[in-house]
Amino acid sequence: MSKNDPTLLWERPEPQPRPAPVALSRESIVRVAIERADAEGLAAVTLRSVAGALGAGPMRLYGYLKTKDELLALMVDAVYSEMLTEGDAAAGSWRAQVTALAQAMRQAALRHPWFVALLGGRPHQGPNALAFLEAMLAAVGNAPQLEGIDAIFQATKLVNAYILGTVRDEAAEAIAVQESGLTKAEWQSASWPYLERMIATGRFPMIAKVVRDVDHLSPEIVFIRGLDCVLNGIAGPGVG
Structure with a gap:
């Protein structure tokens, strides 16, 4: 998926889950992001910190969303x-x-x-x-x-x-x-x-x-x- 893809977030399909190294989904990403925000505030929510909590590299998250703003929207x-x-x-x-x-x-x-x-x-x-x-x-x-x-x-x-x-x-x-x-x-x-x-x-x-x-x-x-x-x-x- 290109970061220049004009398709709205809500109509853009997420990638098929991959078993290795860590299975991800928008649901799991959002769940962890909400947990961090509840505990430490919005400043603690970054793509890098969420990816780290999931045991994945930050670049993998770009398969599911383009920006932090999209993560906040989710x-x-x-x-x-x-x-x-x-x-x-x-x-x-x-x-x-x-x-x-x-x-x-x-x-x-x-x-x-x-x-x-x-x-x-x-x-x-x-x-x-x-x-x-x-x-x-x-x-x-x-x-x-x-x-x-x-x-x-x-x-x-x-x-x-x-x-x-x-x-x-x-x-x-x-x-x-x-x-x-x-x-x-x-x-x-x-x-x-x-x-x-x-x-x-x-x-x-x-x-x-x-x-x-x-x-x-x-x-x-x-x-x-x-x-x-x-x-x-x-x-x-x-x-x-």
Whole structure:
């Protein structure tokens, strides 16, 4: 296979497996790459490091993919496969269907922190990513107030924007805590004196109100409540 082959990754057949020196497949390559990313982050994922973990030379991987970007695309699509399994939305109301898919994406992002960094970038066109989008469009499309594909498409974009924004916020805090070398409680305690001084200036009355009065619920409950707000807007007044 030439590296200049214009065929899309998703339509390009992989080589027949060779028994020696090490049997490879796109599935095995992606599995090892995901394991490395989960353990050490995306920076640890290179064609050389993945090949080494598989006991193969880096050049052998070029028979299965052309670039690291293609490897990342395969990793992303593998995570979408997990989301489809967990977010089976075949039954229930349209809201239950959307919620199941949304929760599946959040859980995937929690399991694979690197996945968040690859969301919202290039369009995801792998077969599992397309299947997930199809499922979300179908679920949102069952909302009784939506008429026409334009309304369904815009509402789906709104739902996806909420999910993406929320999981990015959760991931950003988790990364900050991890990089600090502290526990979450220690990190919050270390950050509090600065925030307290800023609130004392009187310039941030709404932030002060949030700190003082907001219910400090679990991230899971906050996620669902926020999603409910989005779905209430899609449903319209008096419609569920």
